[in-house]
Amino acid sequence: MKARSSDKHLSKPSDMNTALKIAEDSDGLFSDDDGILPSLKVSLADKVADYLREAIFRGKIAPGEQLREVPLSKVMGISRGPIRDAMNRLEREGLVTIPRNGRTIVARLTQEDFDEVYSLRLGLERVAMQYTIRNATPADLGEMQQIVNVMVEAVNRGISEKDAADLDLHFHDVLYQASCHKRLQSVWADLRPQIYIFLLSRNVADSDFRIQMTRHQEIVDVIRARDEAQALQVIETHLQVAYNRISKTYK
């Protein structure tokens, strides 16, 4: 019986035991005392969510895999409570789905998901631009410009898909920060991980991402000019180009 169970277990690579994979990484990640200031202590749930999120980004945990509380709590050496909280956090970010049966499944992001993510993103970033134009400080603008400079230099030197995605989203992080609109920031925080996944997987398939990197200068310029009508145009174009670029990789 155990042999049969094992055979079935190995018949689907996507069913490889998630907890075993995580056990490879779990060298005291969760049980150590961080030695940081108590008021900045990071909760176990946050640590677990951060770990799982990264594991999903790296492909260590694949779409369709189920995240089970009990095995995870064993390999992480913590109780199930914080794991539950972490999984609720990941659900909010769209990285997992928790259907009616309560099981937590890593999300498969389809082309339809992509369409939703980018249409929602456009709706958000239009509002963000309106607020950023109003609220961006010279420091914000300086930070955005710095990121663009790093982008341009990196593209010239040769840049990996991951670094491109990191810089791209970091730029938009600062844009949202500059908007001083807490709710926008919150929705962005929830949407960002899905966008990252799309960028990571789709940049591999599309060599034009480097061209897209350099377009961020337009955004900085139009914010600096505080020109709202132009700003909306620029962000729409920016995201539409990104949308089209990634969309092509689904064909």
Place this chain on the structure above:
Amino acid sequence: MKARSSDKHLSKPSDMNTALKIAEDSDGLFSDDDGILPSLKVSLADKVADYLREAIFRGKIAPGEQLREVPLSKVMGISRGPIRDAMNRLEREGLVTIPRNGRTIVARLTQEDFDEVYSLRLGLERVAMQYTIRNATPADLGEMQQIVNVMVEAVNRGISEKDAADLDLHFHDVLYQASCHKRLQSVWADLRPQIYIFLLSRNVADSDFRIQMTRHQEIVDVIRARDEAQALQVIETHLQVAYNRISKTYK
């Protein structure tokens, strides 16, 4: 010592014991078996969240009050776990804030919050309109028209502020439903309770809400016509008028 504590306790009406207020309502709300199909069984956390959300809407629990797990679990007759989950749910909806110290405080919604909610709402509903125009079925349109008919009739007969708010949001619920855009629906579900609170409190202060009710017919018509450019214009105007109307009540 106990007498002094009691004196201090009564010195701030907003500090009246939240759990005592909830005890008035908690006649088996949470511990009863619903007798519904098992597959449709509502979790305790959902029940608690629903109850607390309504209590906040009714003003039974006031902005600034702290929701404490232990007293709540005692009066509700359940453990703290589901209460924690419920409070996390309410945080997501912006009804409570959970600062760094972990305490859960019912949110005070300021004019700035109002500004954020409505700007975000506009960004979302533009996207929703684009999708609804594409995806609305005759049944969706029929449902929206039915709600508008009820609105018009109710305004003519005389309608309470609460009923107006209920109908208003129900109309937009259907709009989002018709969009077939899951992420939009999810963000709307999180934003909706805050909008409801603004409508409830501000409708009292502004007698023009009845005029606003009747403007929903325009939305139905433009969706029916599948005219996207016009649709964006209509929803912007609709929300701008609503924004202006409520904004005035802050002066």
Place this chain on the structure above:
DNA sequence: AATACTAAAATTGTTAACAATTGACAGTTG
């Protein structure tokens, strides 16, 4: 009166155990 310190109470974070639900599997029936 204002500030600082300390201890205790209050509150939240986490854990382990029990309860309830879901899924997998074997056997039976048509």
Place this chain on the structure above:
DNA sequence: CAACTGTCAATTGTTAACAATTTTAGTATT
């Protein structure tokens, strides 16, 4: 073979208790 049923293991939901953190109250000092 497909569909159904029953059993049991797996998994999640909830609870009570312990651990850690934050707040409050009381006292001493300036």
